[in-house]
Amino acid sequence: MSTSTHEMSPAAARAAFREGVAVPTTGYSDGYAQANLMVLPKEYAFDFLLFAQRNPKPCPILGVLEPGQLNSELLPGGDIRTDIPKYRVYRDGELAGEYPDVTEFWRDDLVSFLIGCSFTFEGALLDNGIPVAHIEQGRNVPMYKTSIPTARAGRFHGPLVVSMRPIPASQIADAVRVTSRYPAVHGAPVHVGDPAAIGISDLASPDYGDAVEIPDGHIPVFWACGVTPQAAVMETKPSLAIAHAPGHMLVTDARDLQYQVP
Amino acid sequence: MSTSTHEMSPAAARAAFREGVAVPTTGYSDGYAQANLMVLPKEYAFDFLLFAQRNPKPCPILGVLEPGQLNSELLPGGDIRTDIPKYRVYRDGELAGEYPDVTEFWRDDLVSFLIGCSFTFEGALLDNGIPVAHIEQGRNVPMYKTSIPTARAGRFHGPLVVSMRPIPASQIADAVRVTSRYPAVHGAPVHVGDPAAIGISDLASPDYGDAVEIPDGHIPVFWACGVTPQAAVMETKPSLAIAHAPGHMLVTDARDLQYQVP
Numbered sequence: 001m002s003t004s005t006h007e008m009s010p011a012a013a014r015a016a017f018r019e020g021v022a023v024p025t026t027g028y029s030d031g032y033a034q035a036n037l038m039v040l041p042k043e044y045a046f047d048f049l050l051f052a053q054r055n056p057k058p059c060p061i062l063g064v065l066e067p068g069q070l071n072s073e074l075l076p077g078g079d080i081r082t083d084i085p086k087y088r089v090y091r092d093g094e095l096a097g098e099y100p101d102v103t104e105f106w107r108d109d110l111v112s113f114l115i116g117c118s119f120t121f122e123g124a125l126l127d128n129g130i131p132v133a134h135i136e137q138g139r140n141v142p143m144y145k146t147s148i149p150t151a152r153a154g155r156f157h158g159p160l161v162v163s164m165r166p167i168p169a170s171q172i173a174d175a176v177r178v179t180s181r182y183p184a185v186h187g188a189p190v191h192v193g194d195p196a197a198i199g200i201s202d203l204a205s206p207d208y209g210d211a212v213e214i215p216d217g218h219i220p221v222f223w224a225c226g227v228t229p230q231a232a233v234m235e236t237k238p239s240l241a242i243a244h245a246p247g248h249m250l251v252t253d254a255r256d257l258q259y260q261v262p
Numbered sequence: 263m264s265t266s267t268h269e270m271s272p273a274a275a276r277a278a279f280r281e282g283v284a285v286p287t288t289g290y291s292d293g294y295a296q297a298n299l300m301v302l303p304k305e306y307a308f309d310f311l312l313f314a315q316r317n318p319k320p321c322p323i324l325g326v327l328e329p330g331q332l333n334s335e336l337l338p339g340g341d342i343r344t345d346i347p348k349y350r351v352y353r354d355g356e357l358a359g360e361y362p363d364v365t366e367f368w369r370d371d372l373v374s375f376l377i378g379c380s381f382t383f384e385g386a387l388l389d390n391g392i393p394v395a396h397i398e399q400g401r402n403v404p405m406y407k408t409s410i411p412t413a414r415a416g417r418f419h420g421p422l423v424v425s426m427r428p429i430p431a432s433q434i435a436d437a438v439r440v441t442s443r444y445p446a447v448h449g450a451p452v453h454v455g456d457p458a459a460i461g462i463s464d465l466a467s468p469d470y471g472d473a474v475e476i477p478d479g480h481i482p483v484f485w486a487c488g489v490t491p492q493a494a495v496m497e498t499k500p501s502l503a504i505a506h507a508p509g510h511m512l513v514t515d516a517r518d519l520q521y522q523v524p
Contacts, residue, residue: 046308050326053311064312066416154328183523261445261523 006030013251014075014083022085022100024140024247026119033185033256034249035062035074036115036226037084038233039102039242042067045111047154051232052113054151058160058228060116060184062254067109074252080112086245088230093237102242110242115226116185117249118163120256121178125165128178133166133212140247141165142206143225147199148190150228158232162190163225164203166218175221184259191222198222208246268292275513276337276345284347284362286402286509288381295447295518296511297324297336298377298488299346300495301364301504304329307373309416313494314375316413320422320490322378322446324516329371336514342374348507350492355499364504372504377488378447379511380425382518383440387427390440395428395474402509403427404468405487409461410452412490420494424452425487426465428480437483446521453484460484470508 005013005028013028025034040048052059063074071078081103089096089105099105118141122132134141141163148160167175172192180188191198203220204211208227214220233241244250267275267290275290287296302310314321325336333340343365351358351367361367380403384394396403403425410422429437434454442450453460465482466473470489476482495503506512 042308046304046311049308049311049315050328053315053323053326061315064315066312 010251010253011077014078017085018079018082020100022248025085025249025251026247029251031123031256033062033252033254033259034117034119035252036117036229037080037087037242037244037250038113038115038229039080039110040113040238041107041240042109042111044155044238047156048113048229051150051153051156051229052115054153055228056183057186057190057224058150058226060186061113062116062184062252063114065112065114067111069112074114074254075250076253080250081106084244084248084250086248088243088245090233090241090243092239093234098245105240105242113229114250114252115229116259117226118186118223119249120185120259121182123256124178124182124260125175128174130167130171130175130178133215133218134210137212139210139212141209142203142211143208143227144195144200145207145231150232156232156236158228158235160190161207161225161228161231162198162222163209164206164220164222166212166214167221168217169219172219172221179223181260183261186224186226189221190224193219195220272513272515273339276340279347280341280344282362284510287347287511287513288509291513293385293518295324295514295516295521296379296381297514298379298491299342299349299504299506299512300375300377300491301342301372302375302500303369303502304371304373306417306500309418310375310491313412313415313418313491314377316415317490318445319449319452319486320412320488322448323375324378324446324514325376327374327376329373331374336376336516337512338515342512343368346506346510346512348510350505350507352495352503352505354501355496360507367502367504375491376512376514377491378521379488380448380485381511382447382521383444385518386440386444386522387437390436392429392433392437392440395477395480396472399474401472401474403471404465404473405470405489406457406462407469407493412494418494418498420490420497422452423469423487423490423493424460424484425471426468426482426484428474428476429483430479431481434481434483441485443522445523448486448488451483452486455481457482
């Protein structure tokens with residue numbers, strides 16, 4: 001992508017996606033938070049919000065659009081049905097298709113949940129001199145289903161999904177310290193080291209995203225991941241669910257720094 | 263109260279309240295978190311949980327009991343209908359009565375929300391050498407409705423309610439620092455100084471609790487208060503709501519320290 005995407009305002013980025021640009025959002029609108037999307041019919045909304053409340057590390061809620069609400073201070077003047085570059089539609093827990101616009105599927109009873117994304121703390125890692133392998137290697141972050149269950153809430157349940165970043169052994173403490181300051185965007189790691197201990201048999205075969213090379217002297221470090229809600233949807237099989245396509249996030253008007261705690 | 267209440271286990275305290283002891287819970291089970299209660303029919307549950315999500319300072323959710331659930335890890339083996347010393351029942355937003363046991367009003371569709379309480383950070387204030395006037399004066403903390411609106415969620419709306427503690431001017435920075443480490447129990451103050459600026463006309467006439475004397479050189483400091491949900495219920499008028507009576511909290515098995523952040 002060009003330098004101009006880094007400097008694009010969130011409103012301009014959303015306008016481009018609304019007009020049909022359908023690309024991953026890495027590198028758009030530096031310094032602004034990006035968000036995962038999960039849209040569900042109202043009948044599932046309490047169970048899902050409770051699922052998020054009980055699983056704050058994978059599902060940190062940044063905002064909720066109520067039935068009939070299409071924008072908020074996270075996307076002022078925007079339209080949640082068109083402003084993300086690519087969406088996924090699930091029916092009864094099965095992926096039914098990917099679309100650049102989901103207006104045709106919209107219903108008056110849909111509730112939109114906007115969930116924090118680790119892109120926010122990756123900027124802080126880089127600013128602190130900690131390498132982020134998948135960015136260096138030009139790939140999407142690798143994500144894995146684990147043997148760690150989430151806390152069930154009503155009908156929602158499923159495995160914790162994690163993202164993995166290989167970190168030099170001497171910088172693991174710093175990576176923990178830096179990311180623990182961002183509890184609203186997954187926070188501190190959930191696991192450091194041995195993948196088998198959390199049910200991951202092969203780091204080279206991620207369930208989502210791309211595998212990355214693990215340089216000598218680096219240890220795999222695992223963070224709770226915002227794809228966890230999509231895994232729960234596949235287990236729980238609501239009649240309809242609409243999500244962002246992996247890597248194709250909502251670019252919000254919130255600053256990354258807004259989610260940093262002392 | 264006797265020393266023994268300070269050293270009583272949370273389970274023993276809840277058993278005493280279940281057997282009919284109906285006293286305020288200040289001074290019970292030192293080091294364990296106490297919680298506000300709000301019970302609502304399922305049809306109001308999404309709106310209320312969203313109200314809490316949008317107003318985390320007055321409504322920090324510690325746990326939710328789903329329909330049919332009467333206990334959790336916050337009250338293992340307990341019964342939310344009997345384990346609080348005194349309850350308030352609201353019908354259509356009006357206080358209908360106070361009861362030591364609400365089993366007779368219980369329905370299968372009720373959801374119980376357990377909300378953080380500032381008793382947790384008062385221990386930390388005292389441990390840091392910061393005086394807490396209402397404890398020294400043997401009174402309940404004074405609470406006031408303000409002119410600050412909460413963020414509306416569905417049908418729920420109403421004024422922010424605050425608690426007030428007079429703090430010596432030289433210790434205000436410390437009081438902010440100490441309480442900001444407890445975001446799950448109201449966190450840092452919402453206002454320091456002039457009561458009129460937030461719509462409080464007379465500190466001597468609190469809306470809930472007792473007035474306290476403000477010693478020379480002390481500044482009134484205001485924290486978001488867990489009575490805010492009861493004020494929202496009075497505005498929103500759900501058909502039924504059950505809450506704790508002010509000062510008569512749920513004594514939980516969670517440690518105060520569990521809610522401290524770095």
